[in-house]
């Protein structure tokens with residue numbers, strides 16, 4: 001029987017000719033990523049070795065990547081101490097791939113991994129972060145795991161007891177109309193599938209609109225598949241993947257283009273025509289509470305956020321700057337911009353994009369998770385409303401359970417910052 | 430017999446179970462104080478240790494959706510709560526199993542706060558309502574970890590066997 005992309009990757013990583021949905025496998029891991037929650041992983045890792053008479057030693061330091069992004073620079077003594085503990089561990093274990101808090105590299109883990117060439121098509125990637133789904137954009141099987149599970153990976157080099165997931169095949173046809181972005185597509189899809197519609201499954205993306213999409217947009221889409229409950233999203237590697245890996249990630253081939261078999265069996269098939277899509281907004285307090293922008297237009301906002309692993313890439317900032325050039329952010333609205341990595345930050349700096357945004361009144365925040373999870377910066381006040389290009393609008397997400405978060409594309413966010421209320425970007429010149 | 434001490438609906442995210450602003454706290458011994466921090470009454474019961482071990486949280490579909498933070502499982506494991514839900518999100522379910530937090534998939538469960546439940550392997554009986562509901566077995570891959578007493582002992586065993 002034919003296999004989907006993820007079935008093929010899992011078969012290869014488990015040393016099997018084929019696997020069926022529901023089979024239990026223990027795939028070898030190519031990249032194991034953690035951020036500040038490595039502090040907990042270290043704790044659990046040491047537990048594994050307790051009373052064994054063995055010295056804790058990771059299976060392969062070169063396959064572990066640690067990136068500080070969630071609370072940078074440290075917002076509290078507790079975080080700073082955790083970060084220090086992780087630095088010591090990295091040194092002791094000889095982990096070469098460590099991205100500390102510094103402006104010449106680093107940023108949000110889901111941007112740092114692809115842009116530094118850690119992700120190869122056909123590989124198995126795990127991360128102690130639910131948006132590890134992002135890296136399916138480069139044709140890898142990439143999914144989030146917990147800290148204890150990561151401790152097992154650090155010990156043994158494989159993920160224990162993975163059940164081969166079923167796959168939902170999503171075919172996206174048509175051309176993106178002006179003002180409609182990959183973010184609108186994935187919000188629409190989550191609305192359609194619901195927050196649990198893809199639970200324990202993988203979403204495999206096909207169709208013209210995906211083939212023509214640059215990797216940046218593919219990352220946005222795969223990033224948010226977890227909001228429909230998916231284990232991961234995946235775009236089978238193609239010419240664009242190889243272009244990205246060579247030109248932007250500095251890798252040289254050959255690359256393993258894993259494609260599904262023509263007779264692969266899918267749990268569900270969904271077709272979407274982006275040509276007919278309007279900009280979408282996810283309303284409080286669930287990501288699947290999605291409406292076309294027209295239905296919520298006019299809703300007043302207090303804070304606008306552009307950034308994150310979902311929409312903090314160069315083209316996202318460029319879109320915002322194009323809309324804001326020569327305009328001012330409405331009085332009473334504050335706009336925070338946090339690029340996804342320092343590489344993006346520097347390019348946006350050189351090309352004058354940050355200047356345009358600052359001239360409009362935006363505040364540029366350092367790359368990192370910052371306002372996305374509301375532990376660190378950009379928290380909301382009681383009763384306030386935010387419009388954000390991030391990926392979650394759960395109650396309390398931006399640091400305050402008595403506030404509301406709407407999610408949208410960078411174009412919608414920028415257009416709305418001019419008017420101070422949710423605005424259809426197609427209506428702002 | 431176990432009491433339902435908290436009842437909550439569908440799509441409860443890890444931001445509700447363990448708000449992001451407490452994420453710098455990671456140790457399982459310290460996380461329970463922030464469990465359901467934005468539901469002050471239930472949080473107070475946990476903090477003041479007024480919860481009987483084995484007490485039950487009843488939830489709807491997709492409990493634990495959102496982030497992979499393991500604090501969301503460890504903060505409920507601390508007070509030895511049992512979660513009976515109509516369904517769970519993948520990472521939360523896996524984290525719970527790895528840490529030994531008891532999670533019971535009971536697709537039809539009906540219960541209110543204060544009800545007395547008998548939580549068995551194959552079924553949950555609501556004594557207050559006189560009704561029994563079937564339990565879906567754990568995905569088989571996960572049962573092996575539960576049987577070993579959690580992922581840490583399971584991994585330790587594999588390490589010592591050089592597997």
Ligand code: SF4
Nearest residue numbers: 131308309369372373
């Ligand atoms: S930017 Fe937000 S969603 Fe992305 S990794 Fe950071 S906290 Fe998670």
